[in-house]
Amino acid sequence: MNKLIEIKNLYKSFGSLHVLSGVNLDVYENENVVVLGRSGTGKSVLIKIIAGLLSPDRGEVNVFGQSVANMNAKELNELRLKIGFSFQNSALYDSMTVRENLEFPLVRNVKNMTRKEIDNAVEEVIEAVGLKKTLDQKPSELSGGQRKRIGIARTLIMNPKIMLYDEPTAGLDPITCQEINDLMNQVKEKYRTSSIIITHDLTCAKETGDRVAILFDGKFAYQGTFDEVFGNPDPRIRSFYDYNFIEPKLQD
Numbered sequence: 217m218n219k220l221i222e223i224k225n226l227y228k229s230f231g232s233l234h235v236l237s238g239v240n241l242d243v244y245e246n247e248n249v250v251v252l253g254r255s256g257t258g259k260s261v262l263i264k265i266i267a268g269l270l271s272p273d274r275g276e277v278n279v280f281g282q283s284v285a286n287m288n289a290k291e292l293n294e295l296r297l298k299i300g301f302s303f304q305n306s307a308l309y310d311s312m313t314v315r316e317n318l319e320f321p322l323v324r325n326v327k328n329m330t331r332k333e334i335d336n337a338v339e340e341v342i343e344a345v346g347l348k349k350t351l352d353q354k355p356s357e358l359s360g361g362q363r364k365r366i367g368i369a370r371t372l373i374m375n376p377k378i379m380l381y382d383e384p385t386a387g388l389d390p391i392t393c394q395e396i397n398d399l400m401n402q403v404k405e406k407y408r409t410s411s412i413i414i415t416h417d418l419t420c421a422k423e424t425g426d427r428v429a430i431l432f433d434g435k436f437a438y439q440g441t442f443d444e445v446f447g448n449p450d451p452r453i454r455s456f457y458d459y460n461f462i463e464p465k466l467q468d
């Protein structure tokens with residue numbers, strides 16, 4: 217299988233703060249890799265390095281078979297157009313309608329598209345996220361879950377081959393979380409994307425991750441399927457799991 221992302225022995229510090237200390241990770245074609253780790257362990261730093269938004273101190277990062285460190289500004293721009301970011305806050309423009317938000321990446325990055333082609337592209341992605349009725353609304357009129365879906369639709373309009381989701385289910389109720397998990401799985405099937413999904417939500421990890429990787433002390437201590445990783449007796453894994461799956465206490 218084709219490797220879309222290959223990370224070898226990656227190091228990143230900020231002053232005396234050692235964040236990533238020997239990270240290795242491969243992401244293959246059409247798979248979802250979930251990255252878990254406590255707050256501040258460097259998950260967001262990792263995806264920023266993959267997109268060339270931050271430079272590593274040491275190590276190799278190859279995306280689509282090309283070293284990010286060796287890319288010039290034009291190549292980095294082209295790389296970023298092939299990567300869809302779904303940020304925690306959805307990053308929609310409040311002054312624009314949903315339709316205008318969706319059109320924005322096309323109008324800005326793709327020359328010579330006709331009105332009809334833009335409308336068709338909007339139609340396709342809004343249908344993919346199931347929110348056709350919201351096209352003329354402003355983001356402020358939508359729920360958190362709807363905004364998240366529109367944010368994902370906006371990245372899909374550029375037909376990305378890689379999706380980077382930063383805490384896609386944070387702050388959403390359990391049913392909406394489930395809808396977002398389903399959407400991420402549908403995106404993988406329909407758009408044949410490879411994704412890194414950063415989350416603290418173990419239900420999300422279990423439902424969306426073909427593989428799960430946990431950051432401890434600046435590197436991935438474990439990688440594998442959800443059951444493989446959480447079947448490990450390492451007490452750090454146990455406490456991670458127990459924190460997320462609190463057993464209901466029965467009344468006496």
Ligand SMILES: Nc1ncnc2c1ncn2[C@@H]1O[C@H](COP(=O)(O)OP(=O)(O)OP(=O)(O)O)[C@@H](O)[C@H]1O
Nearest residue numbers: 230233235253254255256257258259260261262416
């Ligand atoms: N540009 C920067 N300059 C200095 N320090 C930074 C910078 N970016 C991140 N850091 C630090 O690196 C560490 C890792 O940050 P990061 O945002 O990757 O954590 P995270 O694992 O994504 O956390 P969370 O789960 O809370 O989102 C933090 O201590 C953060 O303060």
